[in-house]
Amino acid sequence: MQIAVSGGKGGTGKSTVAVNIAVELAKKFKLVLADLDVEAPNDHILLGVNLGNEREVHQFMPKFDYSKCIKCRKCAEVCEEHAIVTLKDGTPFLMPTLCSGCRACEIVCPVPGAIQEGSRLIGHTYVTETPYNFILVTGKLREGEERSMPLVVATKRRVKELSWDLLIVDTAAGTGNTVSKAIEGSELLIAVTEPTPLGIHDTELILELGRLMEIETWVVINRSDLGDVNEVYRRAERYGAEVIAEIPYSENIVKTYVSGTPIVTTNFPEAEIFRKIADKIYNFLR
Amino acid sequence: MQIVIASGKGGVGKSSITASLLYLLKDDYRLIAVDADAEAPNLGLLLGVTNWEEEREHVGAKIARINPETCIRCGICRERCPYECIYMDEYGNYVVNELTCEGCNVCGLVCPVPGTITLEQVRSGVIRKATTKYGFPIISAQLDVGRPESGKLVTEEKEWASRIMKEQGLEHMIVDSAAGIGCQVIASVGGADVAILIAEPTPASLSDVQRVYKVVQHFHEPAYLIVNKADINPGFTKLREWAESEGIPILGEIPYDSSIPKSMSMLKPFVEAFPDSKASKAIREVAEVIKEEIIRG
Numbered sequence: 001m002q003i004a005v006s007g008g009k010g011g012t013g014k015s016t017v018a019v020n021i022a023v024e025l026a027k028k029f030k031l032v033l034a035d036l037d038v039e040a041p042n043d044h045i046l047l048g049v050n051l052g053n054e055r056e057v058h059q060f061m062p063k064f065d066y067s068k069c070i071k072c073r074k075c076a077e078v079c080e081e082h083a084i085v086t087l088k089d090g091t092p093f094l095m096p097t098l099c100s101g102c103r104a105c106e107i108v109c110p111v112p113g114a115i116q117e118g119s120r121l122i123g124h125t126y127v128t129e130t131p132y133n134f135i136l137v138t139g140k141l142r143e144g145e146e147r148s149m150p151l152v153v154a155t156k157r158r159v160k161e162l163s164w165d166l167l168i169v170d171t172a173a174g175t176g177n178t179v180s181k182a183i184e185g186s187e188l189l190i191a192v193t194e195p196t197p198l199g200i201h202d203t204e205l206i207l208e209l210g211r212l213m214e215i216e217t218w219v220v221i222n223r224s225d226l227g228d229v230n231e232v233y234r235r236a237e238r239y240g241a242e243v244i245a246e247i248p249y250s251e252n253i254v255k256t257y258v259s260g261t262p263i264v265t266t267n268f269p270e271a272e273i274f275r276k277i278a279d280k281i282y283n284f285l286r
Numbered sequence: 287m288q289i290v291i292a293s294g295k296g297g298v299g300k301s302s303i304t305a306s307l308l309y310l311l312k313d314d315y316r317l318i319a320v321d322a323d324a325e326a327p328n329l330g331l332l333l334g335v336t337n338w339e340e341e342r343e344h345v346g347a348k349i350a351r352i353n354p355e356t357c358i359r360c361g362i363c364r365e366r367c368p369y370e371c372i373y374m375d376e377y378g379n380y381v382v383n384e385l386t387c388e389g390c391n392v393c394g395l396v397c398p399v400p401g402t403i404t405l406e407q408v409r410s411g412v413i414r415k416a417t418t419k420y421g422f423p424i425i426s427a428q429l430d431v432g433r434p435e436s437g438k439l440v441t442e443e444k445e446w447a448s449r450i451m452k453e454q455g456l457e458h459m460i461v462d463s464a465a466g467i468g469c470q471v472i473a474s475v476g477g478a479d480v481a482i483l484i485a486e487p488t489p490a491s492l493s494d495v496q497r498v499y500k501v502v503q504h505f506h507e508p509a510y511l512i513v514n515k516a517d518i519n520p521g522f523t524k525l526r527e528w529a530e531s532e533g534i535p536i537l538g539e540i541p542y543d544s545s546i547p548k549s550m551s552m553l554k555p556f557v558e559a560f561p562d563s564k565a566s567k568a569i570r571e572v573a574e575v576i577k578e579e580i581i582r583g
């Protein structure tokens with residue numbers, strides 16, 4: 001089983017929710033938490049662990065053998081990323097950071113061996129044991145790389161190597177296709193939002209994504225005392241989504257966030273809110 | 287001059303600080319604002335924009351489509367899609383997941399039946415222009431749900447903004463960068479003269495800002511730092527130590543102040559809504575330093 005935690009915009013507390021429900025649900029399931037916010041992965045920091053079992057993620061890159069290339073330009077024409085530029089006489093050159101590794105150029109090249117297998121390091125994946133009886137899988141894009149999709153795919157592949165009963169994915173902010181890739185396969189989408197006008201606007205987008213993907217969607221309102229929660233309820237209803245929790249702004253949550261101790265492991269009263277969310281998910285999945 | 291404001295990740299107050307800085311710089315300089323966070327744009331809202339004067343559809347994304355009539359169901363396309371975007375539906379048809387497809391066309395190239403897979407241009411989002419009530423223009427973009435990465439949208443926004451700058455003789459472009467470090471951020475940061483980084487003193491924010499700083503370094507742009515919510519985590523010295531070790535000047539520190547979330551609900555820059563708050567005092571000092579050190583310097 002897989003569930004996803006997402007939120008239209010960054011900084012709504014998505015990772016806080018993901019990490020805390022993971023700690024709680026790990027008591028009931030053999031669990032993996034996947035941090036698919038590959039541009040800014042933070043779950044390990046919130047859990048207070050150092051990333052382990054690093055593995056490099058390499059991506060295909062064409063390497064031209066100019067002794068064989070007939071300068072037909074086919075590779076450059078087919079490249080949707082415009083990663084290949086050609087000189088006047090047709091000699092191809094690669095602009096490495098634009099290349100997505102899709103192999104379209106290799107497929108169309110008419111001369112065997114003119115395009116050879118090159119590769120580039122685009123990031124890393126990690127598999128980290130946590131002290132909370134679950135495994136954290138993290139994808140981390142290398143700085144300067146433009147495309148996060150290949151890393152999201154690689155991280156999901158690494159998750160598949162492990163065995164688990166419940167997979168929780170923590171996605172990036174936004175509603176672009178890397179977020180849908182992260183969510184893909186989930187039975188439940190939890191959208192973490194803020195009741196501010198900005199938060200509400202972004203909530204609609206993530207609700208729309210849940211609708212298009214035909215995934216049951218729940219809403220968690222974070223910092224619920226900082227705006228008009230009724231407006232969030234109204235929007236959620238419009239999309240047939242249920243608001244399952246309100247989390248008020250709390251110094252304790254900030255403190256535990258900063259110190260890398262999930263709040264559900266403490267005696268602070270706010271811990272109960274996250275436990276209730278976890279219970280509700282447990283009952284849904286059962 | 288082009289100034290980009292970046293943080294590596296959302297939620298550290300980048301847009302509210304940008305809105306307040308725009309408010310404070312508008313009387314001395316002729317500005318244009320660019321909201322480069324195409325996946326969750328909010329600078330326009332924070333500046334009270336409700337009506338967009340001009341809206342352009344951006345048709346840039348490509349999506350593969352499979353014609354079930356001619357498909358022989360060999361499954362090669364599904365095997366070869368680098369991003370695993372092709373699946374078999376309940377009727378046994380091969381279908382492209384339009385919400386994840388990157389438009390690379392590999393499936394179309396490997397399909398043995400010519401014409402079965404076509405690559406279609408689809409709308410990837412809109413780019414809008416408005417004039418704020420403060421007099422300066424703003425360009426903003428919104429990526430459509432499930433579309434491929436939005437760097438191209440940001441590049442187009444900045445091109446539009448540059449044209450307006452030329453036409454209207456504007457002096458400075460202030461770019462509110464997207465979250466993350468991917469294509470949107472690279473498009474936001476690339477071509478800027480100066481980067482202003484925003485971070486809060488937490489381990490997570492430090493990690494994010496360090497990553498975006500590496501992107502900034504690729505472009506050899508000078509960087510500065512503003513510490514937001516400077517007092518929320520008093521024992522944490524690593525952010526300031528990091529800035530010092532990298533030689534990144536700190537333009538100022540803004541204390542945590544509940545007037546900031548309140549002003550966001552009012553859809554106003556906090557320095558306008560609560561001019562006497564401690565955050566507003568701090569941001570005014572920061573604006574003076576920016577004028578002195580970055581714009582005039």
Ligand code: SF4
Pocket residue numbers: 060061062078079080081082083084094098099100101102103104105106
């Ligand atoms: S692998 Fe794909 S993106 Fe890279 S150069 Fe070839 S066609 Fe272009």
Ligand code: SF4
Pocket residue numbers: 064068069070071072073074075076090092108109110111114115
């Ligand atoms: S398609 Fe092959 S032969 Fe043609 S220009 Fe490219 S590398 Fe050379």
Ligand code: SF4
Pocket residue numbers: 349350366367368369370371372382386387388389390391392393394
């Ligand atoms: S265009 Fe590329 S990403 Fe889209 S389905 Fe085809 S192979 Fe997959």
Ligand code: SF4
Pocket residue numbers: 352356357358359360361362363364380396397398399402403
């Ligand atoms: S490769 Fe072409 S014929 Fe084969 S399953 Fe895909 S679309 Fe159908």
